[in-house]
Amino acid sequence: MTKLSEPITDLSKPLIDHLAIPVGSSSSSMTHSQKSIRKFVQAGMSHVSGDTTTPLLELSIPELVNETVRNHSKRTAVVFCDQDIRKTWQEFATDIDRLAAGFLALGLKKGDRLGIWSPNRYEWLLTQFATARTGVILVTINPAYRISELKHVLETSGCKALVMAQKFKSSNYVEMLLQLKVNAFTSGSSKSSLSNLEHAIIIQNQDQSEIPVGMYAFSEIMDLSGPAHILRLEEISAHLNPDDAINIQFTSGTTGLPKGATLSHRNILNNGKFVTDAQGFMENDTLCIPVPLYHCFGMVMGALGCATKGAAMVFPSESFVAKDTVRAIAREGCTALYGVPTMFNAILNLEDFDSYDLTSLRTGVMAGAPCPIETMKRVVDDMHMTEVTIAYGMTETSPVSFQSNLDDPIEMRVSKVGRVHPHVECRVIDGEGNTVPVGQQGELCTRGYSVMKGYWNDPTQTRASIDTDGWMHSGDLAIIDNMGYCNIVGRVKDMIIRGGENIYPKEIEEYLHQHPGIQDVQVFGVPDHHLGEEVCAWVVPVDSQGLSEQDIIAFCKGQIAHYKVPRYVRIRNDLPMTVTGKAQKYKMREAMLKELKLENHIGPEA
Numbered sequence: 001m002t003k004l005s006e007p008i009t010d011l012s013k014p015l016i017d018h019l020a021i022p023v024g025s026s027s028s029s030m031t032h033s034q035k036s037i038r039k040f041v042q043a044g045m046s047h048v049s050g051d052t053t054t055p056l057l058e059l060s061i062p063e064l065v066n067e068t069v070r071n072h073s074k075r076t077a078v079v080f081c082d083q084d085i086r087k088t089w090q091e092f093a094t095d096i097d098r099l100a101a102g103f104l105a106l107g108l109k110k111g112d113r114l115g116i117w118s119p120n121r122y123e124w125l126l127t128q129f130a131t132a133r134t135g136v137i138l139v140t141i142n143p144a145y146r147i148s149e150l151k152h153v154l155e156t157s158g159c160k161a162l163v164m165a166q167k168f169k170s171s172n173y174v175e176m177l178l179q180l181k182v183n184a185f186t187s188g189s190s191k192s193s194l195s196n197l198e199h200a201i202i203i204q205n206q207d208q209s210e211i212p213v214g215m216y217a218f219s220e221i222m223d224l225s226g227p228a229h230i231l232r233l234e235e236i237s238a239h240l241n242p243d244d245a246i247n248i249q250f251t252s253g254t255t256g257l258p259k260g261a262t263l264s265h266r267n268i269l270n271n272g273k274f275v276t277d278a279q280g281f282m283e284n285d286t287l288c289i290p291v292p293l294y295h296c297f298g299m300v301m302g303a304l305g306c307a308t309k310g311a312a313m314v315f316p317s318e319s320f321v322a323k324d325t326v327r328a329i330a331r332e333g334c335t336a337l338y339g340v341p342t343m344f345n346a347i348l349n350l351e352d353f354d355s356y357d358l359t360s361l362r363t364g365v366m367a368g369a370p371c372p373i374e375t376m377k378r379v380v381d382d383m384h385m386t387e388v389t390i391a392y393g394m395t396e397t398s399p400v401s402f403q404s405n406l407d408d409p410i411e412m413r414v415s416k417v418g419r420v421h422p423h424v425e426c427r428v429i430d431g432e433g434n435t436v437p438v439g440q441q442g443e444l445c446t447r448g449y450s451v452m453k454g455y456w457n458d459p460t461q462t463r464a465s466i467d468t469d470g471w472m473h474s475g476d477l478a479i480i481d482n483m484g485y486c487n488i489v490g491r492v493k494d495m496i497i498r499g500g501e502n503i504y505p506k507e508i509e510e511y512l513h514q515h516p517g518i519q520d521v522q523v524f525g526v527p528d529h530h531l532g533e534e535v536c537a538w539v540v541p542v543d544s545q546g547l548s549e550q551d552i553i554a555f556c557k558g559q560i561a562h563y564k565v566p567r568y569v570r571i572r573n574d575l576p577m578t579v580t581g582k583a584q585k586y587k588m589r590e591a592m593l594k595e596l597k598l599e600n601h602i603g604p605e606a
Contacts, residue, residue, distance in 0.1 A: 045435050046428035046442065046480040048420040056423055056449055057273060057308070060240040060265045061132035064307055069093045072283055072310030079314045080122045081328050087122075089310065092129075099126050100133035100233055101225030106161065106199055106216075110135030110236065113157045113196075113248065116294070117141040117150070117173060118165040119318035123203045123218050124293045125303060127163050132265070133233060135240050139248045139260070140294040142578075143168055143319070147176050149258070154194050156260055156457055157248050161199040163218065166209055168318065174202065174212065242266040248456050249296060249395045260456035261395045268296070271398040271450055272304030274421050276311070278389055278403045279336060279363040283310035287364075288334040290320045290343060296399040301365060301391070302338055322346040326356040333360040337385065340368035340581030341375055342520070348378050363387040363406065368581035370488075370506075372513050373414045380410060392417035392488060396465065396472055398450040401426055402486045416485040424448040426486070427471075428478050443492055444478035445471040477504065494585065496525035496533045501563045503535060508556075508564055512537065515555050517547045522575055524585045526568065526592045534567040538575055538588050547571060568592065 041048050057064070073090040080086075087095065108114065114136050116127050131138040139157045141150065143165075154162070164173045177200060200215040211217055242265045250258040281287075289302040306313045316328035320343055329337065339347075344366060347353065361384045366376075371390065379385050387406040390413045393399035404418035420426050427435045428442040436442045451472045454462040466472050477490045489506050496503040505523035512521045520540040525533040541547035549569040556565040576587040592598075 041438075041480075041482065041484045042435075044438055044482075046438055046440065046478075047425075047435050048427070048480060048484045048486075049425045050420045050422040050448075052423055054277075054422060056266070056270050058242050058266070059269060060237065060242055060244070061129065061246065061269060061304070061307075062237040062240065064269055064304075065093055065096065065129060065133075068307055068310050075283060075310055076286075076312040077306075078122065078125060079312065079328075079332060080120075081315065081324065081331070082317050083122055085122045095126055095222075096129045096133055097230060097233055098222050098225070099130035101229035102221035102223070103130060103134055103136060103161075104229045104232060104236075105225040106221065108134065108136050108161060110240075110244075111137065112160045113137045113139050115139040115141050115154060115157070115159040115162040116164075117143065117145070117162060118203055119143045119168045120289075120293050120298070120315050121165070121203060121318060122315075123163070125313075125315075128293070128299055128303060132246050134236055135244060135246070137245055137248060137262075140250065140299065142250070142294055143171070143292065146171075147179055150176060151180055151194070153250055153258070153260075154197060158196040158457075159194075160196055161201060162197060163201045163203065165203045166205045174215075178212065240265070242269075245453055247299075251395050259458060259461055262453045262456045263398055264453060267398040267450055267452065268300045268304055269308065270423070271296075271393075271400055271421075272300050272302075272306075273308040274423075275301045275365065275391065275400050275403065276305035276309055278405070278421075279365070279387065280406060281305065281309045281311055281336070281363075285309065285311040285336055286314060286332055286334045286360075287311060287336045287338065288314045288316060288325060288329050288332070289338055290316050290325045291338050291340070292319070296393075296395055297338060297365075297367065300398060301400065320346075322350055326350065326353070326358065329361060330357045335360055335362045337361060337364040337383075339364070339366060341366060341371045342369070342577070342581055344371075344379050344383075345375055345519075348375070348382065353382075358383050361385050363389065365389050365391050365403075367391040367393075367400075369583070370510075371414050373410065376410050376414050388413070390414075390417055392486065393450075394472075394474055394476075396452045397424075397446050397474075398452070401446050401450065412485070416481075416487050418486065419484045420486070421450070424450055426480075428480055438480060438482045441477055441479050441489060444474045444476045444486070444488070446474065447471050494524065496535060498525075498528075498533050498535065498563050499531040503564055505535075508535065508537065508560065508566070511556070511560055512539070512552070515552070517542050517551070520575060522583045522585060522588060523566065524589050526589060526596065527598050528567075535564060536568040536570070536588075536592055537566040538570050538572050540572055540575060544571075544573065568596075 069089050074088050077089040077092040078087045114131055118124050139159055141153050166174055201218055201221055202211050202215055203218045245262050246265050247263045248260040250260050287306055289298055291297040293299050314328050314332045314334055317324040326347055364385055379388055390404040391400045392402040401424050402417045402420055404413050425447045427445055430436050430442050447470045475492050476488050477492055479487045490504045494505050508523045509521050512518055518539055519542045521537055523537045526536045528534040552569045576584040
């Protein structure tokens with residue numbers, strides 16, 4: 001494996017580039033959709049490789065956009081409902097060039113980092129494609145981040161510019177940035193520790209609040225360039241390499257301090273293509289995207305996926321609102337919808353759900369967390385998404401590695417995460433690093449075009465995650481069956497060891513989901529002086545008045561092994577989640593440590 005320098009200054013070459021090699025043969029019983037993206041399983045072993053018949057796209061993002069405009073110039077590309085913006089692919093490309101030229105006029109160049117800190121807005125999408133046009137590396141920042149998290153991201157990535165909203169919900173972004181004492185924007189002032197940050201560009205709210213001296217309005221950047229800058233764009237784009245780093249995605253923070261996964265044009269363009277291929281996307285499809293753009297779900301699987309097909313993107317609102325989402329689907333005739341299970345549940349539980357015409361829906365992606373079977377049945381029957389797919393992956397793999405087929409049975413879609421993607425190779429290993437037989441549990445590892453170039457400015461973490469043979473170690477426990485379907489059964493580090501018994505939280509969670517009064521549940525371990533660890537469950541009930549902690553324990557007793565019955569149960573109105581719907585068990589555990597006065601616990605007593 002190529003050793004990463006610290007800091008990373010040249011990411012023009014891919015760190016890992018292992019193409020998957022077919023190592024078996026497909027089953028003769030495959031359905032038509034399964035044959036269209038054939039999968040290969042190494043006989044008897046948990047090692048699968050995706051089909052390589054369809055070649056990878058060897059394009060930069062600007063080259064792809066040019067191709068899409070040539071083929072679909074007059075088709076709708078983008079709709080932002082709450083901003084009343086609608087653009088064709090030609091109009092969108094023109095706006096991209098205006099902003100890209102503005103970035104050049106500002107002094108940004110290939111390899112510089114630009115942060116984007118904003119909810120879903122047209123300016124966000126423009127920034128994504130305009131940075132790619134110039135080779136500037138886009139650093140995506142979670143809109144929920146506060147001051148310390150913002151500081152970490154800006155310092156780690158060395159951003160030269162920051163595009164940011166003025167305000168969003170309870171966050172005043174401008175005030176938070178100023179609190180960091182980043183006064184490099186004001187003449188004569190000294191710079192803070194964020195010494196790379198030179199420019200702040202503000203996406204103004206409707207109230208057009210005053211922008212502090214030394215900062216730019218986004219509209220100013222759109223009008224900043226001259227003819228010379230526009231002429232330079234083609235020359236710059238012509239010298240972009242598909243393997244150039246173009247995006248730093250900070251991991252969502254389910255386990256602590258985020259790390260910056262560095263992704264290339266090749267990584268994310270191909271993943272967007274294969275995700276939409278698996279849904280049967282064509283240029284006449286319209287995708288509703290209520291998931292956040294700052295995450296791969298929105299910007300890769302959504303925006304870039306649509307760009308590879310010339311399909312339309314519809315953004316209902318700045319952040320997910322169930323009513324805004326169904327209104328957008330009905331108004332725009334959306335054929336596909338992306339979301340995490342909690343989003344689909346929120347839509348299905350709308351009081352006036354039946355008043356919205358969702359019959360245009362056909363497909364989409366549900367990802368980020370396991371989907372209860374009852375939710376899936378309603379998504380298929382009541383939302384008409386008969387071809388909805390389940391996807392699994394991680395930011396470090398661009399993100400999707402497994403995806404279900406359009407015609408997989410519902411039971412298969414809720415119990416598995418599908419089959420391996422094209423040009424991707426996956427295997428399940430034991431603690432010694434050996435591939436385990438089919439049906440056995442172990443850690444899932446991924447290799448192929450989709451594996452990130454590395455963690456930005458962090459070669460130590462990179463080496464800890466990507467081994468010398470190019471395998472990205474996910475930290476997820478998985479089982480692959482003899483047809484190549486994968487089931488994610490938990491996290492390696494989530495395993496609870498109680499009195500010598502290994503307990504996997506997902507097994508208990510799946511059992512508890514059978515209780516009609518439980519809407520959501522997360523199980524995790526907390527320290528215990530005698531047994532090492534005990535089982536704790538946080539439960540969100542369907543009816544806040546209708547479920548007690550004793551009810552949960554009684555539901556388990558006699559039905560699952562005694563050592564799996566939660567010692568602690570807490571009823572909660574909601575659970576700490578990332579914006580993309582992933583449970584933050586470390587926050588739940590921290591809360592329980594405080595409650596149980598175990599903050600200083602070291603281990604079981606002798």
